[in-house]
Amino acid sequence: MNRQAQAVVMLLFGGAVVKASVTDMYLRYVKEGLRPFLIAAGVLLIAAAVMTLFYDLRKTADHDHDHGDGKPHREPRVGWFLILPVLGLLLVAPPALGSYAAGQAGTALSNQQQMSDYPPLPEGDPARITVLDYASRAVFDKGTSIGDRRVQLTGFIAEGADGHPILARIILSCCAADGRPIKVGMSGDAPSGLAADTWVEVVGKYTDRTATDPVNDESIPFIEVESWRQIDPPKQQYE
Incomplete structure (x- = not known):
């Protein structure tokens, strides 16, 4: 998984944390007093993801890397599947613990x-x-x-x-x-x-x-x- 994919996952995860924290959704996971810490953690994740994308996009080899053999090299695409659980957190909120x-x-x-x-x-x-x-x-x-x-x-x-x-x-x-x-x-x-x-x-x-x-x-x-x-x-x- 390349840096851009890692940054996207980090960005989505940070967004999911912030979304849960500014609504009552976070109460399904943690105690009420932890809201400020969740917001801070989510903002830091988003900031780190944005900075990673910014610096990585400035490089000339964003997707393909020449290893000296004249052949382009692509990172494994399977790493993008890590986005799926993050999207699940964004789109589907599991219920609080119950019976x-x-x-x-x-x-x-x-x-x-x-x-x-x-x-x-x-x-x-x-x-x-x-x-x-x-x-x-x-x-x-x-x-x-x-x-x-x-x-x-x-x-x-x-x-x-x-x-x-x-x-x-x-x-x-x-x-x-x-x-x-x-x-x-x-x-x-x-x-x-x-x-x-x-x-x-x-x-x-x-x-x-x-x-x-x-x-x-x-x-x-x-x-x-x-x-x-x-x-x-x-x-x-x-x-």
Whole structure:
């Protein structure tokens, strides 16, 4: 692959990074706070590609190189196929991690620090908290910091080990490559008949019911659902 082909691939890749960064697309790959770094990286790639093309086009032998044998030499064209995945990133945006990823990995709750003193729940009825916050309080605090208050959780539907739907959310340390699921079982007036990856808001109370995740044998807490409603996927789908 010659320099021009390398520069074109670099230019397209940089453009794809910038395009994803200036829209909400980047939230499917990394945490929200990394946007400035992605934009900077994309701009640097574009600048490097433009400079490479500029200097290479000034040379007299742009495509054919004389090796002293009187015969023109062409670089292998197969290198241009490297453009295909970059074009795919530009034209087709893969979805955020969802129910399939949740089913393949064990709950990440075992990797969270076990706190002994949780802060009070937010004000309001119901109290809006994350799936991770509820699961941590339910497992490690035995629901003490929740009490009899109603809470509202937002997540997507995934299939549990027993075939019943569970509420899940993917948490990130940095990017989608290290995404792990948080899983919460649902009892009471739980959603039914919904396809996997359907986003819902559920309102309910703490219950001491738990299940065991068959992937890593960690505890999956439950919530006693009082009501629920289907919603559109949020802009930030990771916690």
